[in-house]
Amino acid sequence: MSQSTPAQGVEVLGAPVERGDEILTPEALDFVARLQRSFGARRDELLARRQQRRDEAARTGKLDFLSETRHIRESDWQVAEPPAALRDRRVEITGPTDRKMAINALNSGAKVWLADLEDANTPHWSNVVSGQVNLYDVIRKQIELHSNGKQYTLRDDVEHAVPLVRPRGWHFDERHILVDGKPAVGALVDFGLYFFHNAAEGLRRGTGPYFYLPKMESHLEARLWNDVFVQAQQDLGIPQGSVRATVLIETIPAAFEMEEILYELREHSAGLNAGRWDYLFSVIKTFRSAGSEFVLPDRNSVTMTAPFMRAYTELLVRTCHKRGAFAIGGMAAFIPNRRDPEVTEKALAKIHDDKRREANDGFDGSWVAHPDTVSVCREEFDAVLGDKPNQIDRKREDVSVGAADLLNTAETPGDKTIEGLRSAVDVGVRYIVSWLGGNGAAGIHNMMEDAATAEISRSQIWQWLHNDIVLADGQRVTKDLVRQVLGDTEKQLRAEEGFPTENLDRAVELFERVAVAEEFVDFLTLPAYEQID
Structure with a gap:
């Protein structure tokens, strides 16, 4: 108006x-x-x-x-x-x-x-x-x-x-x-x-x-x-x-x-x-x-x-x-x-x-x-x-x-795991639910998270998916795997006592879009902004 x-x-x-x-x-x-x-x-x-x-x-x-x-x-x-x-x-x-x-x-x-x-x-x-x-x-x-x-x-x-x-x-x-x-x-x-x-x-x-x-x-x-x-x-x-x-x-x-x-x-x-x-x-x-x-x-x-x-x-x-x-x-x-x-x-x-x-x-x-x-x-x-x-x-x-030295990412210790994929989806979706609801500083799993958390989560999944990464347990990261984990996460959040589900559908849809799309979205907050007010 x-x-x-x-x-x-x-x-x-x-x-x-x-x-x-x-x-x-x-x-x-x-x-x-x-x-x-x-x-x-x-x-x-x-x-x-x-x-x-x-x-x-x-x-x-x-x-x-x-x-x-x-x-x-x-x-x-x-x-x-x-x-x-x-x-x-x-x-x-x-x-x-x-x-x-x-x-x-x-x-x-x-x-x-x-x-x-x-x-x-x-x-x-x-x-x-x-x-x-x-x-x-x-x-x-x-x-x-x-x-x-x-x-x-x-x-x-x-x-x-x-x-x-x-x-x-x-x-x-x-x-x-x-x-x-x-x-x-x-x-x-x-x-x-x-x-x-x-x-x-x-x-x-x-x-x-x-x-x-x-x-x-x-x-x-x-x-x-x-x-x-x-x-x-x-x-x-x-x-x-x-x-x-x-x-x-x-x-x-x-x-x-x-x-x-x-x-x-x-x-x-x-x-x-x-x-x-x-x-x-x-x-x-x-x-x-x-x-x-x-x-x-x-x-x-x-x-x-x-x-x-x-x-x-x-x-x-x-x-x-x-x-x-x-x-x-x-x-x-x-x-x-x-x-x-x-x-x-x-x-x-x-x-x-x-x-x-x-x-x-x-x-x-x-x-x-x-x-x-x-x-x-x-x-x-x-x-x-x-x-x-x-x-x-x-x-x-x-x-x-x-x-x-600034570009030396190859020597970063650690594995790429299904647990890491699940965590990225879980935290990313939880944060987007909070963001769509008007709260950009969200306490998640005893961490104070802001938009950077969701950005890392979805960009890492996009990178794994588009570089044909095989996880430590032998699973290849595919769109089907990401969507399966996303579906499991949505079910868990709906069953979680006290979790606000009002914006969960939109959060899941948005996370999937920015994590698996062919073209990388520069900032997930830009398409998210289209969904508020």
Whole structure:
């Protein structure tokens, strides 16, 4: 249903959302429209360039550092000094902009809250708008919630986490906001609405307009973001350099352009993050048809100690510290189970190991998914950092990583098993059910999962199927086998007590489509988006 707006050339198609009129003001929508008109066409060109590069990588089985940007890698430059609010990032908690989860994240004791408008947040129109309402209240310290007889408010006895907002990736359009008759780029909608309402207020309160940038595949995409920042600051009279952005290195093409990405954003850079699960998805996606050496074993057996993952994270730390930038570690997805002490003990032990490795490798901080695990991450980073806010001064000049190291998937230990296939189908379908229902951060088998989980699951099955893989028990991966496992999974979920089956039919159909189709779908969230609202 269209809502009238005085913003010229802008049409809002989404239904009314509580307090949405405070966010979707004519002035805010006009600001978003100016961003769309300035940068929408360049976004389209860069998406086309992505496809060309992927086709070339799939054909050759190769990626390499760019010869045309060698001068950037070999010249002497540094990113801007971090603002005071971001000098210590030893613990960061992630989560969607749901009101309750926002309050819990701010109260968690973490230094930073990744306020996720992307993979942990489904783009239902109500979520898109209410997330902005919640962020408006977060910046003004006025967020509270009364629900089911409980009251959630900001505590006075803790230092509240600094919010860093993650807009959607460049690939996603927001179909509920049309600019000159075309859907606006989702990233520009998310960034624009947040920046318009909160940039000046955040600066006044001692923080600022801080962001995480996802799914980037090249330094040209970083340059586009930088140009967005420059124009946005100029339009609203915000001092240049106020924006700070941490880029998730969660695609393998971006791993070959880390220095160039920092360089493009250097005035606005807050470092890089090892987005490990989407990175694994990107490796599979990029080289899905490039030969058997790129076919990985079961997802759960691909750990951060696999040679190609180790190379990627060590290069990230060295690159960041060489340029005076933060290196932020990846997600610890394990979550405690307050009803099962044994599960909790195992989860906390795994998080201890993960964060100890990252702190000792030189990372300046890392991510957790649950307030109960903040203290675990802090303990491991405290042991290494002590009173220092970070370890940017640790240059890791002992690290030497080449293109062959980043592509060394063949030495990944582990088998391809029927159990791995069943697990991929089970987790993938469970997550899609949650996503279609409006929840993009789903607790599944004591793990906090977001869209990356389903992407890995279905892309790995597609790769096994299209590379004629024979599993450890001698079964060949065929469409019939995948459909059999999918049918078994659907029966089990329908029989599972308490499992919500409202969206199960659609989830099964969607998973089958993106796992066995002849043409690989770049992001399963795009066809999923067609099924909501």
